[in-house]
Amino acid sequence: MEFSDFGNKLSSHSGILQLMDDIAKPLPDGVKARPLGGGNPARVGEVEKAYRQEVEKLLEDGDSFENVIAHYDSPQGRVGFLRTVAEFFSAEYGWNITEENVALTNGSQSAMFYLFNLFSGKTRGRTQTVLFPLMPEYIGYADQGIEEDTFVSIPALCEYSDDHTFKYKLDRNAVESYLAGHPEVGAMAVSRPTNPSGNVLTDNEIDFLSDLAGRYSIPLIVDNAYGLPFPDIIFTDNAAPIWNENIVLSMSLSKIGLPSIRTGILIAKKEIIKAVGNINAIAALATGSFGPVLADNLLRTGELTRLASEVVRPFYRSKAERMESLIRKHFDGTDYYLHKIEGSIFCWIYLPSLRISTLDFYAELMKDGVVTVPGEYFFFGSKEKRYPHEHFDKCLRLNYSGDDDLIAEGIAIIAEKYRQFSV
Ligand SMILES: Cc1ncc(COP(=O)(O)O)c(C=O)c1O
Numbered sequence: 337m338e339f340s341d342f343g344n345k346l347s348s349h350s351g352i353l354q355l356m357d358d359i360a361k362p363l364p365d366g367v368k369a370r371p372l373g374g375g376n377p378a379r380v381g382e383v384e385k386a387y388r389q390e391v392e393k394l395l396e397d398g399d400s401f402e403n404v405i406a407h408y409d410s411p412q413g414r415v416g417f418l419r420t421v422a423e424f425f426s427a428e429y430g431w432n433i434t435e436e437n438v439a440l441t442n443g444s445q446s447a448m449f450y451l452f453n454l455f456s457g458k459t460r461g462r463t464q465t466v467l468f469p470l471m472p473e474y475i476g477y478a479d480q481g482i483e484e485d486t487f488v489s490i491p492a493l494c495e496y497s498d499d500h501t502f503k504y505k506l507d508r509n510a511v512e513s514y515l516a517g518h519p520e521v522g523a524m525a526v527s528r529p530t531n532p533s534g535n536v537l538t539d540n541e542i543d544f545l546s547d548l549a550g551r552y553s554i555p556l557i558v559d560n561a562y563g564l565p566f567p568d569i570i571f572t573d574n575a576a577p578i579w580n581e582n583i584v585l586s587m588s589l590s591k592i593g594l595p596s597i598r599t600g601i602l603i604a605k606k607e608i609i610k611a612v613g614n615i616n617a618i619a620a621l622a623t624g625s626f627g628p629v630l631a632d633n634l635l636r637t638g639e640l641t642r643l644a645s646e647v648v649r650p651f652y653r654s655k656a657e658r659m660e661s662l663i664r665k666h667f668d669g670t671d672y673y674l675h676k677i678e679g680s681i682f683c684w685i686y687l688p689s690l691r692i693s694t695l696d697f698y699a700e701l702m703k704d705g706v707v708t709v710p711g712e713y714f715f716f717g718s719k720e721k722r723y724p725h726e727h728f729d730k731c732l733r734l735n736y737s738g739d740d741d742l743i744a745e746g747i748a749i750i751a752e753k754y755r756q757f758s759v
Contacts, residue, residue: 342482350479351713363705370746371738373707375476375531376595377567377681378655378737382647383593386639390630404629408622412613413440413601417628420636421601428565428641431579437603439612440623444561444588444600448525449480450615451557451584454608455523456486464522466557469511469545470504471725472684472714474531474559488521489717490514491725492535500664502673502686504535508544515552523584524549525557529570529679532714532733534656536575536678549582555608557584562680567592568644569652570679581605589627591681592640592648599627652681652737659683659736662744666751670758681737684711686727689758693729700753706746709733 339347358373394401412418418435425431441447456466466481468489481487490511492504515521524545529536537545542558549556562569564577569591579585584604589597602612616623634640656677663674663685675684690697694710701708711731715723722728732750736743 341484345482345484346479348479351475351709352479354713358707358709363702367703367705368745370704370706370742370749372734372736372743372746373709374735375681376735376737377591377593378651380593380648380651383643386634386643387593387630390633393633394629404625407625409440409625409628410613411617411620411622412609413438413616413623414625414628414632417632420632421603424635425579425603429577429579431603433579433603436606437609439602439604439609439616440628441600441602441612441616442620442623443590443598444559444586445476446598446620447586447600447602447612448477448557448559450612450619451523451555451586451602451608452477452480452487452525453482454611454615455555456481457483459520459522462520464520465518467511467514467518467521467524468526468717469524470506470526470530470535470537471717471723472504472530472532472711472727472731473525473716474527475709475713476531477525478713478716485719487717488514488518489715491723494727496673497676500667500673501676503676503678504530504533506537506541506544511545512548515548521552521554523555523557525559527559527561528575529562531562531680532682532709532711532731533675533684534677534680534682535675536570536572538572538574539576539578540574542578546578546580546582555584555604556582557586559586561586561588562591563587565641566644566648568641568649569681570649571653571656572678575679579603584608589631592644594627594630597627597630598624599631655681655736655740656683658740659734659743659747662747663751666747667754670751670754672754681735683734683736684731685734686731687754688726688730690730690754691759692757694732695729697732697753697757700757701750704749704753706749708746708750 418438471489496502587601589599671689673686698710
């Protein structure tokens, strides 16, 4: 038998596969796991309780449970929930949307796969691309293009501070001139907050990108998996929720308690939503009903956003603060920079004196059970083998949502090994 080009591309080794494998695979006997890799969110008791109550109500309400499990929803998603989403965002933010502007997918990972391939690849004799205007970006996008070489990117600018922190900034001139010289760009995409760095593009940066998208008649895909108004894992105050007809806004219920139930929510103009619904029909027949059923009432009553701002955000904020103080304590005296922790469940540390690549450093850390994600995977969209950014093989992504004691042990080991492997 022989796999097709599509088959080979999607079934070969990818960073996201390694990451999901690392989550599931046991370490060798006798090695204690300190999991700082993966993208698994934490369990947050009050959020779980809210979903439990929704399940109990469903079970107690005649044959509602059986009705949910016995029917396919429409390819665009559960109709009642599409309406709830549209009504919520219209009322809350004045967005001019109806249920025709909303589609569901089985997780936002699938949504991004659909969108990237909707806008990239062979198109009337030329190859359309997706432009990532600020690299590093989410490892989970890197291999999602069905055709080869359809992703392009602009390396992030970097602003360092004296307190061992830094922040990525959009290289506006580079983005503008890239678009001016490349009419084959079919869409732009950013995650906000950004996985891996925890950067949050400012309102001003998003306005800039959205205006450019409008000028070039291409969509700006904004992956809001950690953003506002839910799960609201954002610690800055210059990042309002935004949508307009130039933007495809992708949201997820994964980081607000439901990673296993696979619920992605898209808000976009009607043609795009229709296309996503049609792809759903072909690729998945229908979307899962359970996420929408659990979240509908919570979203409608404002409870979901209350939980986000009053429970989820403070929970992660305190984890982030703890992580930062651990890093400051253990890396003291070394040459390190921590990206300002503005959102998401990760921190991103730059280790300029590392004398080996982070792929090799990752393997060293694994020997002591410290699971991290090496930075190389988050740089893609360039034909050059070595991505043209000084951070390319000198950064680690660390998930801070896990057990506090194991995180503390993990950070101590990473700092000790950094000293050992410094130039
Ligand atoms: C930036 C970003 N987008 C999308 C996803 C996919 O999430 P899900 O498919 O669970 O909605 C993740 C998961 O970690 C992520 O970090």
